[in-house]
Amino acid sequence: MQKNPVQCQFVTALDSIVGKWKPIILYHLLQGKPLRFNELRRLLPDITQRMLTLHLRELEEEELVKRVIYPQIPPKVEYSITEYGMSLSPILKALHQWGATHVERKQLKKEINEQTETD
Amino acid sequence: MQKNPVQCQFVTALDSIVGKWKPIILYHLLQGKPLRFNELRRLLPDITQRMLTLHLRELEEEELVKRVIYPQIPPKVEYSITEYGMSLSPILKALHQWGATHVERKQLKKEINEQTETD
DNA sequence: CTGGATCCCCATCGATACTG
DNA sequence: CAGTATCGATGGGGATCCAG
Numbered sequence: 001m002q003k004n005p006v007q008c009q010f011v012t013a014l015d016s017i018v019g020k021w022k023p024i025i026l027y028h029l030l031q032g033k034p035l036r037f038n039e040l041r042r043l044l045p046d047i048t049q050r051m052l053t054l055h056l057r058e059l060e061e062e063e064l065v066k067r068v069i070y071p072q073i074p075p076k077v078e079y080s081i082t083e084y085g086m087s088l089s090p091i092l093k094a095l096h097q098w099g100a101t102h103v104e105r106k107q108l109k110k111e112i113n114e115q116t117e118t119d
Numbered sequence: 120m121q122k123n124p125v126q127c128q129f130v131t132a133l134d135s136i137v138g139k140w141k142p143i144i145l146y147h148l149l150q151g152k153p154l155r156f157n158e159l160r161r162l163l164p165d166i167t168q169r170m171l172t173l174h175l176r177e178l179e180e181e182e183l184v185k186r187v188i189y190p191q192i193p194p195k196v197e198y199s200i201t202e203y204g205m206s207l208s209p210i211l212k213a214l215h216q217w218g219a220t221h222v223e224r225k226q227l228k229k230e231i232n233e234q235t236e237t238d
Numbered sequence: 239c240t241g242g243a244t245c246c247c248c249a250t251c252g253a254t255a256c257t258g
Numbered sequence: 259c260a261g262t263a264t265c266g267a268t269g270g271g272g273a274t275c276c277a278g
Binding site: 023096 | 127128129130131132133136137142143146203206207209210211213214215217218221222224
């Protein structure tokens with residue numbers, strides 16, 4: 001779609017990371033411990049089953065996440081980060097950090113505004 | 120919306136960066152040189168006027184981008200990265216880099232698949 | 239427990255036309 | 259040149275139900 005390759009790389013990278021829940025799913029999986037479907041659901045209180053499934057499939061497709069099925073009743077499926085997925089770790093950490101300071105900054109600005117308004 | 124603060128930070132960070140065109144706009148502005156509206160349009164061949172305007176406004180709102188109006192005829196408006204916006208530079212660079220290798224990886228895999236299919 | 243199948247909404251984006 | 263206004267299309271995501 002984009003002719004300029006410089007732009008494509010961004011788009012590609014972001015497509016892998018973006019999606020309403022992907023970064024959060026990755027964040028939790030990057031903690032290292034494999035997580036079951038319902039464990040992830042608990043960690044993402046507001047996600048729907050459907051969305052969790054869809055996003056996990058996409059991450060699996062990109063080989064960022066590994067899906068292991070234990071053939072038993074009741075079913076057990078564990079999701080874990082792949083080695084390749086680990087390469088995203090520094091980026092996500094940085095994003096997380098930046099987001100934190102950005103929130104602080106916004107909060108600070110808000111406080112200043114409220115203060116000057118009452119002058 | 121999200122109760123878990125850990126998740127909010129991601130969401131916040133990504134909201135600032137994400138949007139179909141934001142990372143690309145930021146990328147170009149991070150080159151350092153202030154750019155006029157139409158210069159940006161030329162750099163983003165497929166973007167519409169409307170989208171460019173909207174995204175620039177959002178970036179301005181987040182104080183990542185600075186808008187300078189030169190009161191003259193014909194109008195001249197220059198957009199440039201703010202110092203605060205510069206703090207995103209390493210993250211965007213990393214994303215860009217990761218995206219590049221990700222594209223390569225996909226391409227490689229595709230080639231391998233095509234090869235084994237013809238066996 | 240995991241997750242497929244359906245239906246539907248609405249936010250986002252595109253196209254087009256108009257303006258100081 | 260640098261936008262704004264309007265309208266319409268599209269698809270990501272939510273809710274719900276069903277199934278191995």
